[in-house]
Amino acid sequence: MTDAVLLRGGAVVTMDAARTVHPRADVLIEGGQIREIGPRLRPHAMTRVVDARDAAVLPGLVQTHVHLCQALFRGMADDLPLMRWLRERIWPLEGAHDAASMRASAELGLAEMLLSGTTSILDLGSVHHQDAVFRAMRASGVRGRSGKSMMDAGVGVPRSMRESRAASLRESMRLAERWDGAAGGRLGYAFGPRFILSCSEQLLREVANLAREHGLMIHSHVAEHAGERAEVRAQLGRDDIDALADWGIEGPHVALAHGVQLTRAQMRRVGKAETRIVHCPSANLKLASGIADVVAMREAGIVVGVGADGAPCNNRMDPWTELRQASLLAKGKRLDATALPAMEALAMITIDGARVLGWDARVGSLEVGKAADVIVVDLDGVHALPDVDPVARLVYSATAADVRHVFVDGRWVVKDRELTTLDLAKVKTRAKREARRVRARAGL
Numbered sequence: 001m002t003d004a005v006l007l008r009g010g011a012v013v014t015m016d017a018a019r020t021v022h023p024r025a026d027v028l029i030e031g032g033q034i035r036e037i038g039p040r041l042r043p044h045a046m047t048r049v050v051d052a053r054d055a056a057v058l059p060g061l062v063q064t065h066v067h068l069c070q071a072l073f074r075g076m077a078d079d080l081p082l083m084r085w086l087r088e089r090i091w092p093l094e095g096a097h098d099a100a101s102m103r104a105s106a107e108l109g110l111a112e113m114l115l116s117g118t119t120s121i122l123d124l125g126s127v128h129h130q131d132a133v134f135r136a137m138r139a140s141g142v143r144g145r146s147g148k149s150m151m152d153a154g155v156g157v158p159r160s161m162r163e164s165r166a167a168s169l170r171e172s173m174r175l176a177e178r179w180d181g182a183a184g185g186r187l188g189y190a191f192g193p194r195f196i197l198s199c200s201e202q203l204l205r206e207v208a209n210l211a212r213e214h215g216l217m218i219h220s221h222v223a224e225h226a227g228e229r230a231e232v233r234a235q236l237g238r239d240d241i242d243a244l245a246d247w248g249i250e251g252p253h254v255a256l257a258h259g260v261q262l263t264r265a266q267m268r269r270v271g272k273a274e275t276r277i278v279h280c281p282s283a284n285l286k287l288a289s290g291i292a293d294v295v296a297m298r299e300a301g302i303v304v305g306v307g308a309d310g311a312p313c314n315n316r317m318d319p320w321t322e323l324r325q326a327s328l329l330a331k332g333k334r335l336d337a338t339a340l341p342a343m344e345a346l347a348m349i350t351i352d353g354a355r356v357l358g359w360d361a362r363v364g365s366l367e368v369g370k371a372a373d374v375i376v377v378d379l380d381g382v383h384a385l386p387d388v389d390p391v392a393r394l395v396y397s398a399t400a401a402d403v404r405h406v407f408v409d410g411r412w413v414v415k416d417r418e419l420t421t422l423d424l425a426k427v428k429t430r431a432k433r434e435a436r437r438v439r440a441r442a443g444l
Contacts, residue, residue, distance in 0.1 A: 004030040004226075005412070006043045007376060007405075010052030011390040015059050015350045015365040019343055021390065027057050029372040032410035034400035037366060048216070054380035055404060056390045058346075059365050060119025060143075060373035061319040062353025064258040065219075065307030068146070069094060069102060069108030069126040069131050072435045074311035076158055076444065082287050086407040087156035089444065090312060093392040094126040094149075095160025096441035102129035104434035106136035107427045111419060112317045113142070116400035118371040120144055120364075122307070122357055124192045124219050127151055127161050130171075135368070137187055139420040141413040143373060145188035145217055145357060146179075147399040148172055150207065154198035165203045169210070176216060186409060188357075190217035191250075195224075196232060201247060208248025217358065218254045222277075225289040241266050250275045255356050256306065259297065260290045263320045271301030276356040279348070281325035283309035291333045294326065294348075295340055305356035307388040308427045318400045323349050327395055332392075342395040374412035378402040 007029070012022040014037070026041040027034065043049055070090065077089035097105070113121065123146035125133050132147040135142055148218055151157055152165045163171075172191055178188035191207045193199045211218050213272060222241050223229065233242045241262060244250065252274040259277040262270070270277065279294050297304050306326055308317040323345055330340035354364025363373045379390060384397040406414035413421050 003410070004047040004049050006049045007052045007057050007374070008049050010055045010057040010376065011060040011379070012037060012366060012392065013056055013346070013390055014367065015280040017365050024047065027366060027374065029374060029410050032372055033372050034366055034368055034374070046125045049163070050126060050376070050405065052376050054378065056377045056379055056394055057366070058375060058377065058394070059181045059350045059363065060375050060406065060408065060422055061324075061349050062120040062357065062364060063113065063307045063317070063319055064122040064255060064276075064305030064353045064356040065119050065128070065280055065309055066109065066121050066123050066317060067310035068106040068109040068123050068136070069097065070105065070310035070312050071112070071317065071404070072101060072105035072431060072438060075314050076439065077312040077314070083227055083231065085287060085313065089160050091156070091158050092442045092444065093438060095364060096438045097126060097129055097156045097199050099132045101434040101438040102126070102132040103136050104430040106133045107140070107422055108431040109137055109311065109317055110421055111144045111424060111427050112138040113319070114140060114419060114421075115415055115417070116318050116320065117375040117377065117403040117406055118142075118319050119375065119406060120353065120357060120359065122146075122190065122219055122305075122375065124194070125149055127163055130175055131178070134175075134182070134187060138183045138264050139421060141408050143186045143363065143408055145190040145219070147192040147219060148175060150191065150193040150203060151198040152203050153200045157198060165200060165206070168203060169206055173210070176214065180216065184409070188217070190219040190255075193218065193220050195221040196243060197228070197235070199361060200228055200248065204244065204247045204249055205313055207376065216253070218249055220249070222255055222259055223266075224254040224258035224284075225287060226261060229261045241267065241270065245269065245273065252276065253358065255305070258284065258289065258292065260284055262297070262298070264296060267297050267300040271297075273434055274303070276303050276305060278305045278307050278356065279326055280307050280309040281322055281329050283313040293328050293333055295334055302346055303352050303355045305353040319349055320398050320400050323395055342389075342392045345395050345428060346391060355372070357395055374406050374407045375403055376405040378404050378418060385437060411440070
């Protein structure tokens, strides 16, 4: 396969600082980078020319809160509130993973996300078998940061998931040394203290220090559900976002999922600290957590990303569903049809997602010199016609099935709607087999 690909004649949605949209242009990918954008580019003899007419060409989508370790649990934890969902289903299931089931789970989630145009992820793993997740990420071709869950405290945590503070820190640092910067810089490590109810204060303070010392991200959950907030207040006498900040878990290297329960004053503090928040609209609806006020968050100066969360609380890992939901729920939350317009919503799952990951100088927009994380999305379906505004059609009409091609670092990872890096038939077979085994081990 030639190293150079010319995407010919698509609607190019760059997501650059000016939010430039070329109604019809070409994008040249060469050497893993975006080499040129413009009309009627002239390919050299060895360039593969791909027809992108009737399609949009845009940056790969960035999901900044997912759980690859849970993809295998789809349909095993439905219709439960958050804390019961965790204690009765998710933690026992995660504790029943072995390396084989963890690899199968990660591959299943990665296959779904790559086929739907997700090129970068921020993943929060489980307590054990995190190497299997990274191996799956490396093989799939995805770009992303991940890290093991850290859990040294908490009510209802099964023995299979509980660890000592020393063991948690030791294993996290081993993983960081092994995987941060792996696959030519395509993979990175993020500390994963699960949430404040499963972590001791001392663990969180040590994570804050280690993250700053080693230049690593921190990825956790915050202010997700009213029931969780009540437990936090009963235990700590204050909200999790305030305690975390006081213990050093804040700053642009920190990404906290959900934020549904944040007050306006807390949003202002988060914005001032440049801590990132990740919006997971479908999961928040399914777990009855509420609707996060992302407009208020953005007005407070917070960089907000978007993620599907996990398969057992969504039950899809489809970025297009989350993109559409983010915009529509913002309008419903504010009773304002102008809230979070299409271009701003698209920014949250492209360039703003890259900012959450700390990779916005490398990905998140189509600009010459950036890494070629590029997707081609068919806009010729009956649900996306007529041909008017490509951005509105992407946000409000496009589906995962419309994704035609996906490139990561210039590598063609989805070609004509087929994975080139993972054997999809084997992924599906292993997922079915390992799901039965892990469920039996969990005793569910």
